Amino acid sequence: MATETESHGGEEGLVFHPMDQFLVTPLFGGGEVHWYTPTNVTLWMALTLLGVACLLVMGGGRAIVPSRFQSVAELSYTFIHKMVEDVGSREALPYFPLIFTSFLFIVFSNFLGLLPLAFTTTSHIAVTAVLAMAVFLGVTVLGFAKHGLGFLKLFWVSSAPTVALRVILALIEVISYFVRPVSHSIRLAGNMMAGHAVIKVFAAFAPLVTISFGLGVLVTPLSILAITAIYALEVLVAFIQAYVFTILTCVYLRDALHPSH
Protein backbone atom coordinates (compact mmCIF):
# COMPACT_ATOMS: atom_id res chain seq x y z
CA MET A 1 0.00 0.00 0.00
CA ALA A 2 2.80 2.33 -0.80
CA THR A 3 1.91 5.67 -2.05
CA GLU A 4 2.81 5.22 -5.63
CA THR A 5 3.37 8.54 -7.10
CA GLU A 6 6.01 9.00 -9.65
CA SER A 7 7.05 12.05 -11.41
CA HIS A 8 8.64 11.31 -14.68
CA GLY A 9 11.58 13.50 -15.48
CA GLY A 10 10.49 17.06 -15.65
CA GLU A 11 6.90 16.15 -16.34
CA GLU A 12 4.55 15.87 -13.39
CA GLY A 13 1.45 13.76 -13.04
CA LEU A 14 -0.71 11.69 -10.79
CA VAL A 15 -0.17 8.01 -11.39
CA PHE A 16 -2.83 5.52 -10.50
CA HIS A 17 -1.84 1.92 -9.92
CA PRO A 18 -4.62 0.72 -7.65
CA MET A 19 -4.37 -2.88 -8.85
CA ASP A 20 -0.59 -3.25 -8.92
CA GLN A 21 -0.56 -4.26 -5.28
CA PHE A 22 -2.34 -7.47 -6.28
CA LEU A 23 0.27 -8.58 -8.84
CA VAL A 24 1.79 -11.96 -8.24
CA THR A 25 5.52 -11.62 -8.83
CA PRO A 26 8.48 -13.94 -8.32
CA LEU A 27 10.51 -13.15 -5.24
CA PHE A 28 13.88 -13.81 -6.84
CA GLY A 29 14.63 -12.38 -10.23
CA GLY A 30 12.05 -12.27 -12.96
CA GLY A 31 10.81 -14.91 -15.25
CA GLU A 32 7.62 -16.85 -15.45
CA VAL A 33 5.49 -17.73 -12.46
CA HIS A 34 5.43 -21.53 -12.31
CA TRP A 35 3.39 -23.38 -9.73
CA TYR A 36 6.51 -23.92 -7.60
CA THR A 37 8.02 -20.45 -8.01
CA PRO A 38 8.51 -18.65 -4.68
CA THR A 39 6.47 -15.51 -5.17
CA ASN A 40 5.18 -12.70 -3.00
CA VAL A 41 2.28 -15.08 -2.34
CA THR A 42 4.79 -17.46 -0.78
CA LEU A 43 6.30 -14.68 1.32
CA TRP A 44 3.04 -13.38 2.70
CA MET A 45 1.63 -16.84 3.34
CA ALA A 46 4.83 -17.70 5.18
CA LEU A 47 4.37 -14.54 7.23
CA THR A 48 0.78 -15.61 7.93
CA LEU A 49 2.07 -18.96 9.11
CA LEU A 50 4.67 -17.17 11.22
CA GLY A 51 1.98 -14.97 12.75
CA VAL A 52 -0.21 -17.94 13.58
CA ALA A 53 2.78 -19.79 15.02
CA CYS A 54 3.72 -16.74 17.10
CA LEU A 55 0.21 -16.52 18.52
CA LEU A 56 0.00 -20.22 19.26
CA VAL A 57 3.53 -20.66 20.62
CA MET A 58 3.73 -17.45 22.62
CA GLY A 59 0.13 -17.92 23.68
CA GLY A 60 0.62 -21.58 24.45
CA GLY A 61 1.35 -21.05 28.12
CA ARG A 62 -0.21 -23.30 30.70
CA ALA A 63 -0.77 -20.73 33.43
CA ILE A 64 -4.07 -20.90 35.29
CA VAL A 65 -4.06 -17.10 35.27
CA PRO A 66 -3.12 -16.43 31.63
CA SER A 67 -0.52 -14.02 30.34
CA ARG A 68 -1.62 -11.51 27.71
CA PHE A 69 -0.55 -13.64 24.76
CA GLN A 70 -2.06 -16.72 26.33
CA SER A 71 -5.25 -14.77 26.86
CA VAL A 72 -5.42 -13.79 23.17
CA ALA A 73 -4.82 -17.40 22.08
CA GLU A 74 -7.46 -18.68 24.49
CA LEU A 75 -9.93 -15.98 23.46
CA SER A 76 -9.60 -16.90 19.78
CA TYR A 77 -9.95 -20.57 20.71
CA THR A 78 -13.12 -20.06 22.74
CA PHE A 79 -14.50 -17.56 20.20
CA ILE A 80 -14.37 -20.08 17.35
CA HIS A 81 -15.18 -23.06 19.56
CA LYS A 82 -18.35 -21.38 20.77
CA MET A 83 -19.23 -20.36 17.22
CA VAL A 84 -18.84 -23.93 15.96
CA GLU A 85 -20.91 -25.26 18.84
CA ASP A 86 -23.66 -22.63 18.67
CA VAL A 87 -23.97 -22.24 14.91
CA GLY A 88 -22.80 -25.63 13.71
CA SER A 89 -24.28 -27.74 16.53
CA ARG A 90 -22.42 -30.08 18.88
CA GLU A 91 -21.88 -32.62 16.12
CA ALA A 92 -19.76 -30.04 14.27
CA LEU A 93 -17.15 -29.93 17.04
CA PRO A 94 -14.90 -32.63 15.48
CA TYR A 95 -14.37 -30.21 12.58
CA PHE A 96 -13.36 -27.40 14.94
CA PRO A 97 -9.60 -27.73 14.12
CA LEU A 98 -10.32 -27.30 10.40
CA ILE A 99 -12.55 -24.29 10.96
CA PHE A 100 -10.07 -22.79 13.40
CA THR A 101 -7.32 -23.27 10.79
CA SER A 102 -9.27 -21.42 8.12
CA PHE A 103 -10.20 -18.64 10.54
CA LEU A 104 -6.60 -18.14 11.65
CA PHE A 105 -5.35 -18.15 8.06
CA ILE A 106 -7.93 -15.59 6.90
CA VAL A 107 -7.70 -13.28 9.88
CA PHE A 108 -3.88 -13.19 9.80
CA SER A 109 -3.78 -12.76 6.01
CA ASN A 110 -6.31 -9.93 6.19
CA PHE A 111 -4.44 -8.06 8.89
CA LEU A 112 -1.00 -8.64 7.38
CA GLY A 113 -2.41 -7.31 4.12
CA LEU A 114 -3.17 -4.03 5.85
CA LEU A 115 0.51 -3.36 6.45
CA PRO A 116 1.93 -0.79 4.06
CA LEU A 117 3.58 -2.45 1.03
CA ALA A 118 1.97 -5.76 1.93
CA PHE A 119 0.47 -8.29 -0.46
CA THR A 120 -2.98 -9.46 0.55
CA THR A 121 -3.28 -13.16 -0.23
CA THR A 122 -6.98 -13.23 0.65
CA SER A 123 -7.71 -10.55 -1.96
CA HIS A 124 -7.14 -13.19 -4.64
CA ILE A 125 -10.06 -15.20 -5.85
CA ALA A 126 -7.72 -18.16 -6.39
CA VAL A 127 -7.07 -18.34 -2.65
CA THR A 128 -10.60 -17.72 -1.41
CA ALA A 129 -12.05 -20.04 -4.07
CA VAL A 130 -9.86 -22.89 -2.86
CA LEU A 131 -11.03 -22.25 0.70
CA ALA A 132 -14.68 -21.96 -0.33
CA MET A 133 -14.53 -25.02 -2.58
CA ALA A 134 -12.87 -27.01 0.19
CA VAL A 135 -15.75 -26.04 2.47
CA PHE A 136 -18.35 -26.75 -0.22
CA LEU A 137 -16.95 -30.14 -1.25
CA GLY A 138 -16.19 -31.17 2.32
CA VAL A 139 -19.67 -30.28 3.50
CA THR A 140 -21.36 -31.99 0.56
CA VAL A 141 -19.32 -35.19 0.95
CA LEU A 142 -19.95 -35.13 4.69
CA GLY A 143 -23.68 -34.68 4.16
CA PHE A 144 -23.93 -37.69 1.84
CA ALA A 145 -21.62 -39.76 4.05
CA LYS A 146 -23.71 -39.07 7.16
CA HIS A 147 -27.21 -39.26 5.69
CA GLY A 148 -26.88 -40.97 2.33
CA LEU A 149 -29.66 -39.82 0.03
CA GLY A 150 -31.39 -38.37 3.08
CA PHE A 151 -29.07 -35.40 2.63
CA LEU A 152 -31.27 -34.40 -0.33
CA LYS A 153 -34.01 -33.55 2.19
CA LEU A 154 -32.06 -30.32 2.57
CA PHE A 155 -33.58 -29.23 -0.75
CA TRP A 156 -37.09 -30.52 -0.05
CA VAL A 157 -38.98 -27.94 1.96
CA SER A 158 -41.56 -30.23 3.58
CA SER A 159 -43.23 -27.30 5.37
CA ALA A 160 -44.38 -25.84 2.04
CA PRO A 161 -48.13 -26.41 1.53
CA THR A 162 -48.29 -27.98 -1.96
CA VAL A 163 -46.07 -30.37 -3.88
CA ALA A 164 -45.81 -27.96 -6.79
CA LEU A 165 -44.48 -25.30 -4.48
CA ARG A 166 -42.03 -27.80 -2.99
CA VAL A 167 -40.68 -28.58 -6.44
CA ILE A 168 -40.13 -24.91 -7.20
CA LEU A 169 -38.54 -24.37 -3.81
CA ALA A 170 -36.31 -27.41 -4.33
CA LEU A 171 -35.10 -25.89 -7.59
CA ILE A 172 -34.32 -22.61 -5.85
CA GLU A 173 -32.63 -24.44 -2.98
CA VAL A 174 -30.42 -26.42 -5.36
CA ILE A 175 -29.39 -23.28 -7.22
CA SER A 176 -28.64 -21.43 -3.99
CA TYR A 177 -26.68 -24.44 -2.76
CA PHE A 178 -24.40 -24.33 -5.79
CA VAL A 179 -24.06 -20.55 -5.61
CA ARG A 180 -22.76 -20.86 -2.04
CA PRO A 181 -19.06 -21.41 -2.87
CA VAL A 182 -19.16 -18.54 -5.36
CA SER A 183 -20.61 -16.03 -2.92
CA HIS A 184 -18.52 -17.46 -0.10
CA SER A 185 -15.26 -16.83 -1.97
CA ILE A 186 -16.11 -13.62 -3.82
CA ARG A 187 -17.42 -11.97 -0.64
CA LEU A 188 -14.02 -12.31 1.03
CA ALA A 189 -11.82 -11.57 -1.98
CA GLY A 190 -14.03 -8.72 -3.15
CA ASN A 191 -14.07 -7.01 0.22
CA MET A 192 -10.32 -7.24 0.61
CA MET A 193 -9.59 -6.13 -2.94
CA ALA A 194 -12.05 -3.22 -2.99
CA GLY A 195 -10.83 -1.65 0.24
CA HIS A 196 -7.19 -1.90 -0.72
CA ALA A 197 -7.83 -0.52 -4.20
CA VAL A 198 -9.79 2.44 -2.81
CA ILE A 199 -6.96 3.27 -0.42
CA LYS A 200 -4.59 3.20 -3.39
CA VAL A 201 -6.76 5.54 -5.39
CA PHE A 202 -6.83 8.07 -2.55
CA ALA A 203 -3.11 7.59 -2.07
CA ALA A 204 -2.60 8.59 -5.68
CA PHE A 205 -4.48 11.85 -5.09
CA ALA A 206 -2.45 12.69 -2.01
CA PRO A 207 0.61 14.25 -3.73
CA LEU A 208 -1.50 16.65 -5.79
CA VAL A 209 -0.20 19.56 -3.75
CA THR A 210 3.26 19.02 -5.26
CA ILE A 211 1.81 19.41 -8.76
CA SER A 212 -0.81 22.07 -8.41
CA PHE A 213 -0.75 23.93 -5.12
CA GLY A 214 -4.08 25.67 -5.56
CA LEU A 215 -5.96 22.43 -6.11
CA GLY A 216 -3.74 20.29 -3.94
CA VAL A 217 -4.03 22.38 -0.81
CA LEU A 218 -7.62 21.19 -0.61
CA VAL A 219 -7.37 17.73 -2.16
CA THR A 220 -4.24 16.50 -0.38
CA PRO A 221 -5.52 16.82 3.22
CA LEU A 222 -8.86 15.43 2.14
CA SER A 223 -7.33 12.38 0.51
CA ILE A 224 -5.04 11.74 3.49
CA LEU A 225 -8.09 11.96 5.73
CA ALA A 226 -9.92 9.57 3.42
CA ILE A 227 -7.01 7.10 3.52
CA THR A 228 -7.11 7.18 7.31
CA ALA A 229 -10.86 6.71 7.45
CA ILE A 230 -10.90 3.87 4.92
CA TYR A 231 -7.96 2.24 6.63
CA ALA A 232 -9.93 2.22 9.88
CA LEU A 233 -12.87 0.73 8.00
CA GLU A 234 -10.57 -1.87 6.47
CA VAL A 235 -9.31 -2.90 9.91
CA LEU A 236 -12.92 -3.59 10.78
CA VAL A 237 -13.58 -5.35 7.47
CA ALA A 238 -10.46 -7.50 7.87
CA PHE A 239 -11.86 -9.04 11.03
CA ILE A 240 -15.51 -9.08 10.01
CA GLN A 241 -14.81 -10.89 6.74
CA ALA A 242 -12.79 -13.56 8.54
CA TYR A 243 -15.67 -13.86 11.00
CA VAL A 244 -18.28 -14.03 8.24
CA PHE A 245 -16.33 -16.65 6.31
CA THR A 246 -16.00 -18.79 9.42
CA ILE A 247 -19.60 -18.44 10.56
CA LEU A 248 -20.87 -19.31 7.07
CA THR A 249 -18.66 -22.39 7.14
CA CYS A 250 -20.39 -23.34 10.39
CA VAL A 251 -23.83 -22.73 8.85
CA TYR A 252 -23.03 -24.95 5.86
CA LEU A 253 -21.65 -27.59 8.19
CA ARG A 254 -24.86 -27.52 10.18
CA ASP A 255 -26.88 -28.03 7.01
CA ALA A 256 -24.79 -31.09 6.21
CA LEU A 257 -25.17 -32.53 9.72
CA HIS A 258 -28.88 -31.75 10.08
CA PRO A 259 -30.30 -31.60 6.55
CA SER A 260 -33.98 -31.86 7.41
CA HIS A 261 -35.66 -28.49 7.85
Place this chain on the structure above:
Amino acid sequence: MATETHVVEAAGRGAGNHEGVAYPAADAAAPGMPQLDFSTFPNQIFWLVLTLIAIYLLVAKFALPRIGGVLADRRKTIESDISAAEDIRRKAVEAEEAYNKALSDARAQARDIIAEAKAAVQKDLDAANAEADAEIAASAAEAEKSIAEIRSGADRMVSEVAHEIAQDIVAAAVPGMVDEAEIAAAVDRRVKGGA
Protein backbone atom coordinates in the same frame (compact mmCIF):
# COMPACT_ATOMS: atom_id res chain seq x y z
CA MET B 1 -1.42 -1.66 -17.98
CA ALA B 2 -5.07 -1.29 -18.51
CA THR B 3 -5.88 -0.19 -15.00
CA GLU B 4 -3.63 2.79 -15.07
CA THR B 5 -5.31 6.10 -15.36
CA HIS B 6 -3.15 9.08 -15.92
CA VAL B 7 -4.47 12.44 -15.02
CA VAL B 8 -1.52 14.08 -16.59
CA GLU B 9 0.19 11.66 -18.92
CA ALA B 10 3.85 12.24 -19.28
CA ALA B 11 4.55 12.79 -22.94
CA GLY B 12 6.29 9.87 -24.58
CA ARG B 13 6.79 7.74 -21.52
CA GLY B 14 3.92 6.14 -19.63
CA ALA B 15 4.11 5.02 -16.06
CA GLY B 16 3.41 1.50 -17.24
CA ASN B 17 6.87 1.33 -18.70
CA HIS B 18 8.28 2.35 -15.40
CA GLU B 19 6.37 -0.35 -13.58
CA GLY B 20 7.22 -2.80 -16.30
CA VAL B 21 10.86 -2.66 -15.38
CA ALA B 22 10.08 -3.85 -11.90
CA TYR B 23 7.67 -6.62 -12.83
CA PRO B 24 8.31 -7.66 -16.36
CA ALA B 25 6.64 -11.05 -16.25
CA ALA B 26 3.55 -9.85 -14.44
CA ASP B 27 3.31 -6.82 -16.61
CA ALA B 28 3.27 -8.94 -19.67
CA ALA B 29 0.62 -11.27 -18.35
CA ALA B 30 -1.50 -9.05 -16.12
CA PRO B 31 -4.97 -8.30 -17.40
CA GLY B 32 -7.08 -5.58 -15.82
CA MET B 33 -7.34 -7.47 -12.57
CA PRO B 34 -4.36 -9.49 -11.39
CA GLN B 35 -6.97 -11.64 -9.62
CA LEU B 36 -8.11 -12.92 -13.02
CA ASP B 37 -4.63 -13.78 -14.27
CA PHE B 38 -5.12 -17.52 -14.37
CA SER B 39 -1.44 -18.16 -15.03
CA THR B 40 -0.70 -17.38 -11.37
CA PHE B 41 -3.44 -19.68 -10.02
CA PRO B 42 -1.38 -22.88 -9.76
CA ASN B 43 1.29 -20.96 -7.88
CA GLN B 44 -1.17 -19.42 -5.43
CA ILE B 45 -3.06 -22.65 -4.89
CA PHE B 46 0.15 -24.61 -4.32
CA TRP B 47 1.43 -22.23 -1.65
CA LEU B 48 -2.02 -21.86 -0.13
CA VAL B 49 -2.43 -25.61 0.30
CA LEU B 50 1.06 -25.84 1.77
CA THR B 51 0.34 -23.02 4.22
CA LEU B 52 -3.03 -24.45 5.21
CA ILE B 53 -1.52 -27.88 5.88
CA ALA B 54 1.21 -26.29 8.00
CA ILE B 55 -1.29 -24.21 9.97
CA TYR B 56 -3.57 -27.24 10.37
CA LEU B 57 -0.74 -29.37 11.75
CA LEU B 58 0.28 -26.57 14.09
CA VAL B 59 -3.30 -26.06 15.24
CA ALA B 60 -4.48 -29.65 15.49
CA LYS B 61 -1.33 -31.33 16.78
CA PHE B 62 0.11 -28.63 18.98
CA ALA B 63 -2.11 -25.70 19.87
CA LEU B 64 -5.62 -27.08 20.33
CA PRO B 65 -4.80 -29.92 22.77
CA ARG B 66 -2.69 -27.50 24.75
CA ILE B 67 -5.18 -24.64 24.90
CA GLY B 68 -8.08 -27.04 25.40
CA GLY B 69 -6.19 -28.67 28.27
CA VAL B 70 -5.44 -25.33 29.89
CA LEU B 71 -9.07 -24.25 29.58
CA ALA B 72 -10.29 -27.55 31.04
CA ASP B 73 -7.78 -27.26 33.90
CA ARG B 74 -8.91 -23.74 34.61
CA ARG B 75 -12.55 -24.76 34.59
CA LYS B 76 -11.78 -27.61 36.98
CA THR B 77 -9.80 -25.34 39.29
CA ILE B 78 -12.55 -22.75 39.34
CA GLU B 79 -15.22 -25.38 39.94
CA SER B 80 -13.29 -27.00 42.79
CA ASP B 81 -12.60 -23.57 44.29
CA ILE B 82 -16.28 -22.72 44.09
CA SER B 83 -17.31 -26.02 45.66
CA ALA B 84 -14.72 -25.54 48.42
CA ALA B 85 -16.10 -22.06 49.04
CA GLU B 86 -19.60 -23.55 49.11
CA ASP B 87 -18.44 -26.12 51.68
CA ILE B 88 -16.94 -23.44 53.88
CA ARG B 89 -20.07 -21.35 53.58
CA ARG B 90 -22.21 -24.30 54.60
CA LYS B 91 -19.94 -24.93 57.56
CA ALA B 92 -20.22 -21.30 58.58
CA VAL B 93 -24.02 -21.54 58.41
CA GLU B 94 -23.91 -24.70 60.49
CA ALA B 95 -21.67 -23.06 63.06
CA GLU B 96 -24.01 -20.10 63.24
CA GLU B 97 -26.97 -22.42 63.76
CA ALA B 98 -25.13 -24.30 66.51
CA TYR B 99 -24.21 -21.01 68.14
CA ASN B 100 -27.80 -19.78 67.99
CA LYS B 101 -29.05 -23.08 69.39
CA ALA B 102 -26.56 -22.97 72.24
CA LEU B 103 -27.57 -19.41 72.96
CA SER B 104 -31.30 -20.22 73.05
CA ASP B 105 -30.61 -23.33 75.16
CA ALA B 106 -28.67 -21.26 77.63
CA ARG B 107 -31.48 -18.71 77.71
CA ALA B 108 -34.08 -21.41 78.39
CA GLN B 109 -31.89 -22.91 81.07
CA ALA B 110 -31.42 -19.54 82.71
CA ARG B 111 -35.19 -19.01 82.63
CA ASP B 112 -35.71 -22.39 84.30
CA ILE B 113 -33.17 -21.64 86.97
CA ILE B 114 -34.73 -18.26 87.67
CA ALA B 115 -38.21 -19.77 87.90
CA GLU B 116 -36.94 -22.52 90.20
CA ALA B 117 -35.18 -20.05 92.46
CA LYS B 118 -38.29 -17.87 92.53
CA ALA B 119 -40.44 -20.85 93.50
CA ALA B 120 -38.00 -21.90 96.24
CA VAL B 121 -37.89 -18.38 97.63
CA GLN B 122 -41.68 -18.16 97.52
CA LYS B 123 -41.98 -21.43 99.39
CA ASP B 124 -39.54 -20.32 102.08
CA LEU B 125 -41.33 -17.01 102.33
CA ASP B 126 -44.72 -18.68 102.65
CA ALA B 127 -43.41 -21.04 105.32
CA ALA B 128 -41.83 -18.20 107.28
CA ASN B 129 -45.03 -16.16 106.98
CA ALA B 130 -47.13 -19.04 108.22
CA GLU B 131 -44.79 -19.65 111.12
CA ALA B 132 -44.78 -16.01 112.04
CA ASP B 133 -48.58 -15.90 111.81
CA ALA B 134 -48.85 -18.93 114.03
CA GLU B 135 -46.45 -17.44 116.54
CA ILE B 136 -48.28 -14.15 116.52
CA ALA B 137 -51.60 -15.89 116.96
CA ALA B 138 -50.20 -17.94 119.86
CA SER B 139 -48.78 -14.99 121.67
CA ALA B 140 -51.99 -13.00 121.03
CA ALA B 141 -54.02 -15.80 122.57
CA GLU B 142 -51.68 -15.99 125.54
CA ALA B 143 -51.86 -12.27 126.04
CA GLU B 144 -55.67 -12.41 125.84
CA LYS B 145 -55.69 -15.21 128.39
CA SER B 146 -53.49 -13.29 130.78
CA ILE B 147 -55.61 -10.16 130.24
CA ALA B 148 -58.70 -12.19 131.05
CA GLU B 149 -56.99 -13.64 134.13
CA ILE B 150 -55.92 -10.23 135.26
CA ARG B 151 -59.44 -8.91 134.66
CA SER B 152 -61.12 -11.71 136.63
CA GLY B 153 -58.51 -11.33 139.39
CA ALA B 154 -59.27 -7.66 139.57
CA ASP B 155 -63.07 -8.32 139.77
CA ARG B 156 -62.56 -10.77 142.67
CA MET B 157 -60.28 -8.39 144.48
CA VAL B 158 -62.82 -5.56 143.95
CA SER B 159 -65.62 -7.64 145.44
CA GLU B 160 -63.33 -8.84 148.26
CA VAL B 161 -62.32 -5.29 149.04
CA ALA B 162 -65.98 -4.22 148.85
CA HIS B 163 -67.00 -7.03 151.22
CA GLU B 164 -64.27 -6.15 153.73
CA ILE B 165 -65.03 -2.45 153.59
CA ALA B 166 -68.74 -3.12 153.88
CA GLN B 167 -68.17 -5.40 156.95
CA ASP B 168 -65.89 -2.83 158.49
CA ILE B 169 -68.44 -0.08 157.85
CA VAL B 170 -71.28 -2.25 159.22
CA ALA B 171 -69.15 -3.25 162.28
CA ALA B 172 -68.31 0.33 162.93
CA ALA B 173 -71.87 1.51 162.54
CA VAL B 174 -73.77 -1.29 164.20
CA PRO B 175 -71.42 -3.39 166.36
CA GLY B 176 -72.52 -6.86 166.98
CA MET B 177 -74.75 -7.02 164.05
CA VAL B 178 -72.36 -8.41 161.62
CA ASP B 179 -73.78 -11.03 159.42
CA GLU B 180 -71.07 -11.73 156.96
CA ALA B 181 -73.15 -13.67 154.42
CA GLU B 182 -75.90 -11.05 154.30
CA ILE B 183 -73.44 -8.22 153.85
CA ALA B 184 -71.63 -10.07 151.03
CA ALA B 185 -74.88 -10.77 149.20
CA ALA B 186 -75.93 -7.16 149.58
CA VAL B 187 -72.61 -5.89 148.28
CA ASP B 188 -72.68 -8.33 145.36
CA ARG B 189 -76.16 -7.19 144.49
CA ARG B 190 -75.02 -3.58 144.61
CA VAL B 191 -71.90 -4.22 142.56
CA LYS B 192 -73.77 -6.15 139.92
CA GLY B 193 -76.61 -3.73 139.85
CA GLY B 194 -74.21 -0.75 139.74
CA ALA B 195 -72.05 -2.33 137.15
